[in-house]
Amino acid sequence: MLLAKTALSPRRRRYFLALLLTLVLLALAHIWLLPPITDGRLFGTGGLAELLVLFIVLATLLFTQMVTLPRHTYLLLTIGFSLWVVSALIDVMDEVRVQPLWLSAYGEDLLRVIGMALAATGFYLLLGHTARAHGELDRLAHFDPLTELGNRRYFAQMAASMAGGLSLLLLDLDHFKQVNDSLGHSVGDEVLKAVGQILARQCPDGHAVRLGGEEFAVLLPKLDDLALRRYADNVRQAVAQGMANRAALTVSIGAGSQVLGEDLDTLLRRTDRALYRAKAQGRNRVELAA
Numbered sequence: 001m002l003l004a005k006t007a008l009s010p011r012r013r014r015y016f017l018a019l020l021l022t023l024v025l026l027a028l029a030h031i032w033l034l035p036p037i038t039d040g041r042l043f044g045t046g047g048l049a050e051l052l053v054l055f056i057v058l059a060t061l062l063f064t065q066m067v068t069l070p071r072h073t074y075l076l077l078t079i080g081f082s083l084w085v086v087s088a089l090i091d092v093m094d095e096v097r098v099q100p101l102w103l104s105a106y107g108e109d110l111l112r113v114i115g116m117a118l119a120a121t122g123f124y125l126l127l128g129h130t131a132r133a134h135g136e137l138d139r140l141a142h143f144d145p146l147t148e149l150g151n152r153r154y155f156a157q158m159a160a161s162m163a164g165g166l167s168l169l170l171l172d173l174d175h176f177k178q179v180n181d182s183l184g185h186s187v188g189d190e191v192l193k194a195v196g197q198i199l200a201r202q203c204p205d206g207h208a209v210r211l212g213g214e215e216f217a218v219l220l221p222k223l224d225d226l227a228l229r230r231y232a233d234n235v236r237q238a239v240a241q242g243m244a245n246r247a248a249l250t251v252s253i254g255a256g257s258q259v260l261g262e263d264l265d266t267l268l269r270r271t272d273r274a275l276y277r278a279k280a281q282g283r284n285r286v287e288l289a290a
């Protein structure tokens, strides 16, 4: 996971300052040890472009120090940009001092090529981490971690994407509080997971989601009342049979189909009233939305 940090850690600050000191010493060594170029070109177009490259690479290195990255990515980027920044400084000094050929022609190029290759590899790894972090955030935003079914947001997205009308089952486990109270919360969690698996298995043609707590829903392509009642009753029986040996749990279901021009909220309200009737009339039953 990538995390933005607000400040440099002391260790990274020390590293960055040490690098700056190295750059200053390198520049001073040029000034002390090497003869000047009589027609210095530092402030020509080429020299200014090289100065700009130096500052851009230095700034990129600084930004790299300000975020939390996986260790290998951090090391590749830091070493890569550090070599690159040293080569950029040598390139700048080349405009004002006569450098030996091994430095101006070979040393500088070698440092830059190795630095760029390491930084590019680090950047490639960074793209992979970012894509994975994005996928993980997307999963957390749309799926319930306990049952691994979709959540409310996923439910709304799926409903919006289903053209041609839809049918809806709203399911609420019966007396689930007693499961928690008598067998414990962790058994309650296992029961919710098991119900999630039954729904996913039982409704391959629909989208089963956990709306929250012990409430589930299934979105289906639109069915007529007879088919919808049969479908919902099969789901109810599958839960009752699947849970017969575990907490003897049953489920009450409200089922409804969109009428022409009806929005999702209205269908939800109608179906929720049907679920309420199923509860009021004794639970472990299906009621169709009026």
Ligand SMILES: Nc1nc2c(ncn2[C@@H]2O[C@H](COP(=O)(O)OP(=O)(O)OP(=O)(O)O)[C@@H](O)[C@H]2O)c(=O)[nH]1
Pocket: 146, 172, 173, 174, 175, 176, 177, 178, 180, 184, 185, 186, 187, 188, 189, 192, 212, 213, 214, 279, 283
């Ligand atoms: N184990 C577990 N329990 C949960 C979770 N979310 C909600 N609950 C429990 O679900 C129970 C819901 O209880 P109620 O709303 O009274 O419903 P009920 O006991 O199923 O009764 P009826 O719906 O009237 O049949 C509460 O005890 C909540 O603590 C969860 O993620 N895990």
